[in-house]
Amino acid sequence: MHLKQQFQGAVQVTADETPAFLGTEATDSVPETCHIAKDAKERGSEPSQPSLRRYSVHLLEHGGAELLRTCFCPWATLRDVLYADAVCKRWHRLSREEQWMEMSILNGGVTASLRRALWRHLSAVQNIEQRYQRELGVASATEAFEALLKKPLSQAKISEIERDVHRTYPSHERFEGQEGAKGRAELQQVLQATVTAEPNVGYCQGMNFVAATLLIHLGSASDAFWMLLALLESYHYRFVFAPGVPLLPLRVFQFAGIVQRCLPRLWRHLREDGHSLEIFAHQCVLTLFSYSLEPGLLAFVYDAFFLQGWKAVFRIGASLLAFLEDQLLQMDLEDISHHLHQCKKHLRLPRRNGQLGAAAFRVLLRFDVGLGSLEELESGFQLQRLEVLLSQVSVSGEHDAQAVDGKHSIPFPREWLIPGWARSTAGSSPAGAVGKDTALDYHNQEGVGRAINEAGMREKIFVETKIPGCGMDSTMLNVFKCYENTKRDLELDLAKLNLSYVDLVIVHFPPISSMVTRSCNSWSGGCQMVRAQWKAMEEFYKQGKARAIGVSNYCPSCYDCLNSTATVLPMVNQVQLHLGMGTDPAGIVSWHKKRGIQLQAYSVLGNTAVSHKASPEILTGNLTTSIAKAHGKSSVQVALKWVVSQGIPAVTKSASAEHLSADLDLWSWDFTDEEKQALDAMSSPKGSYSFGCTSDDAKILV
Numbered sequence: 001m002h003l004k005q006q007f008q009g010a011v012q013v014t015a016d017e018t019p020a021f022l023g024t025e026a027t028d029s030v031p032e033t034c035h036i037a038k039d040a041k042e043r044g045s046e047p048s049q050p051s052l053r054r055y056s057v058h059l060l061e062h063g064g065a066e067l068l069r070t071c072f073c074p075w076a077t078l079r080d081v082l083y084a085d086a087v088c089k090r091w092h093r094l095s096r097e098e099q100w101m102e103m104s105i106l107n108g109g110v111t112a113s114l115r116r117a118l119w120r121h122l123s124a125v126q127n128i129e130q131r132y133q134r135e136l137g138v139a140s141a142t143e144a145f146e147a148l149l150k151k152p153l154s155q156a157k158i159s160e161i162e163r164d165v166h167r168t169y170p171s172h173e174r175f176e177g178q179e180g181a182k183g184r185a186e187l188q189q190v191l192q193a194t195v196t197a198e199p200n201v202g203y204c205q206g207m208n209f210v211a212a213t214l215l216i217h218l219g220s221a222s223d224a225f226w227m228l229l230a231l232l233e234s235y236h237y238r239f240v241f242a243p244g245v246p247l248l249p250l251r252v253f254q255f256a257g258i259v260q261r262c263l264p265r266l267w268r269h270l271r272e273d274g275h276s277l278e279i280f281a282h283q284c285v286l287t288l289f290s291y292s293l294e295p296g297l298l299a300f301v302y303d304a305f306f307l308q309g310w311k312a313v314f315r316i317g318a319s320l321l322a323f324l325e326d327q328l329l330q331m332d333l334e335d336i337s338h339h340l341h342q343c344k345k346h347l348r349l350p351r352r353n354g355q356l357g358a359a360a361f362r363v364l365l366r367f368d369v370g371l372g373s374l375e376e377l378e379s380g381f382q383l384q385r386l387e388v389l390l391s392q393v394s395v396s397g398e399h400d401a402q403a404v405d406g407k408h409s410i411p412f413p414r415e416w417l418i419p420g421w422a423r424s425t426a427g428s429s430p431a432g433a434v435g436k437d438t439a440l441d442y443h444n445q446e447g448v449g450r451a452i453n454e455a456g457m458r459e460k461i462f463v464e465t466k467i468p469g470c471g472m473d474s475t476m477l478n479v480f481k482c483y484e485n486t487k488r489d490l491e492l493d494l495a496k497l498n499l500s501y502v503d504l505v506i507v508h509f510p511p512i513s514s515m516v517t518r519s520c521n522s523w524s525g526g527c528q529m530v531r532a533q534w535k536a537m538e539e540f541y542k543q544g545k546a547r548a549i550g551v552s553n554y555c556p557s558c559y560d561c562l563n564s565t566a567t568v569l570p571m572v573n574q575v576q577l578h579l580g581m582g583t584d585p586a587g588i589v590s591w592h593k594k595r596g597i598q599l600q601a602y603s604v605l606g607n608t609a610v611s612h613k614a615s616p617e618i619l620t621g622n623l624t625t626s627i628a629k630a631h632g633k634s635s636v637q638v639a640l641k642w643v644v645s646q647g648i649p650a651v652t653k654s655a656s657a658e659h660l661s662a663d664l665d666l667w668s669w670d671f672t673d674e675e676k677q678a679l680d681a682m683s684s685p686k687g688s689y690s691f692g693c694t695s696d697d698a699k700i701l702v
């Protein structure tokens with residue numbers, strides 16, 4: 001039907017109810033009528049809400065969405081849309097309301113006074129409030145909030161929240177100093193009520209920033225609390241904050257995928273170190289940009305999020321990076337992570353009279369992201385996981401076969417020597433005692449175990465093994481089962497080795513969340529995973545199945561997770577350490593020394609995960625070769641000796657019997673003071689002691 005006919009039909013049916021401001025002109029052509037309506041509005045003759053609603057509903061019923069959009073869009077305000085809720089509901093289904101609201105947001109149309117109504121409308125929070133009111137038997141949402149606050153909560157939980165409340169926007173007027181006491185108390189209430197309402201999600205760092213942002217823009221603690229619940233329920237934030245952060249890896253994957261599509265050059269640049277993009281994505285997703293943007297701008301970001309859900313996160317994230325692209329492309333990798341971490345400081349968004357407005361919003365919604373792309377990325381993510389699983393199955397068989405087929409010239413394929421280990425730890429065995437460093441995820445236990453047993457050398461060999469960090473290996477994918485799976489893997493590892501005990505077992509790396517947050521923390525579920533794994537490790541140790549237990553690639557924050565729960569602390573931390581990194585990289589050597597935890601070095605020859613080859617700077621560099629020549633040794637021996645002479649046992653590997661025996665000859669000679677000083681001062685090859693986290697990880701959210 002022609003638009004004009006549709007419109008006339010609507011008016012005929014509703015002649016009595018046609019809003020007065022449309023007058024008799026309503027039966028004229030649609031554009032003309034809309035024009036008259038707009039004029040009337042500009043003159044201030046606004047329709048009353050009931051008549052607006054009636055008029056809109058009739059337009060929808062008799063004229064259809066097209067007509068409504070033609071007439072309604074040009075002159076209605078956001079307020080009209082919000083109040084004409086019947087229209088909104090139906091229009092929403094036609095996905096036009098969304099477009100219109102986006103226009104309104106982009107034009108700075110959401111005023112502070114309207115924001116609460118907009119967020120409530122979009123999140124349908126009143127349904128959640130009503131449900132709680134029924135369950136708690138109270139008459140209002142505020143009473144329900146107060147009733148939740150009266151429920152008991154453990155002192156440990158209260159203190160955990162309290163600690164973070166003091167670190168949330170510490171310089172924002174709402175939370176700063178004496179005047180901020182009320183704001184902090186309200187934030188504490190919002191978080192406590194949330195934990196009580198959602199005990200399975202609990203409290204998680206990151207939530208404090210989101211709650212504080214809501215509090216700043218909504219005003220009351222009760223409103224902020226209900227909106228936080230709406231985020232958990234209606235926008236799936238529950239699965240972002242729950243222990244093990246189950247939704248986070250997918251969202252981070254999608255984030256990176258969108259950046260790859262929108263900003264291919266920057267994506268390649270950021271991917272060179274593999275992690276900075278993921279860390280940034282992690283921060284944006286977990287705190288809903290609260291860590292990356294200033295609170296004023298966040299109001300708009302949250303408008304867009306409540307309207308579009310996750311799509312807004314990817315749009316804003318990619319647009320933010322586009323805005324910073326020129327700066328980032330000029331930086332080296334270290335500066336990039338710092339820059340992104342402090343991104344708030346570097347964003348110079350357009351302002352008018354000192355205020356962020358429509359122009360800034362347009363910058364932040366520069367890219368569009370289709371649902372189709374997100375679904376495609378989701379499938380890609382699932383496929384990638386399946387491929388990991390598949391590859392583990394086939395690789396496992398191949399390694400086992402290699403381990404026993406005698407292909408290698410040494411008895412233990414993929415075996416690892418531990419020069420200096422016994423000297424540094426037990427002190428009683430002769431220097432250069434040999435150990436085997438194996439791991440469940442190296443798939444070589446059966447060969448190693450068989451060889452040790454056949455040679456009858458068990459007591460002479462220090463057997464070290466590893467089980468994967470939670471969430472990373474095929475056997476540990478279920479982050480909710482870190483304890484059970486660690487227990488199972490420990491037993492499996494021992495059974496595969498066919499030994500009654502191992503000398504040392506270590507957790508190979510921190511849990512999956514730390515690979516992106518660069519930290520073990522409870523807001524990403526990392527601490528919960530660390531604790532669960534360590535509980536299983538302690539039990540294994542107490543049963544006498546391991547003489548010592550330890551970790552690998554752990555950073556200070558990972559130990560922090562264990563402070564209140566561990567009964568036995570980690571005895572060893574295996575980390576990357578080699579010439580070029582200095583004697584105390586990132587302070588980790590002194591940190592561990594102070595706490596009596598033995599460091600053990602891997603990649604001592606500067607082997608990188610990419611090349612799998614010893615570093616040429618160490619093998620053929622001027623300094624190492626000249627020192628080697630002076631002592632009649634090899635540069636590899638110089639590199640190994642430099643590590644073990646600091647009291648740090650070194651783990652290396654070789655497929656050559658000749659290399660293996662040379663690698664053990666580290667005690668018959670010594671460096672001169674000058675040589676030692678020159679080696680200490682080497683600044684290349686660069687290394688990073690852990691691929692799982694960083695030493696300044698504790699500061700990540702402070």
Ligand SMILES: NC(=O)c1ccc[n+]([C@@H]2O[C@H](COP(=O)([O-])OP(=O)(O)OC[C@H]3O[C@@H](n4cnc5c(N)ncnc54)[C@H](OP(=O)(O)O)[C@@H]3O)[C@@H](O)[C@H]2O)c1
Pocket residue numbers: 415416417437508509552553574575601602603604605606607608612613614634636637651652653654655656658659660662663
């Ligand atoms: N915990 C962790 O996350 C982690 C990570 C990486 C490695 N690691 C452990 O560290 C150990 C090995 O470390 P890595 O893989 O990084 O290797 P690396 O010890 O830095 O270097 C090994 C390379 O050095 C060469 N090499 C050894 N002795 C040599 C000699 N005398 N002359 C010339 N070349 C020599 C070997 O080649 P040839 O075979 O030709 O001799 C081998 O390719 C393993 O036990 C592994 O488990 C642990």
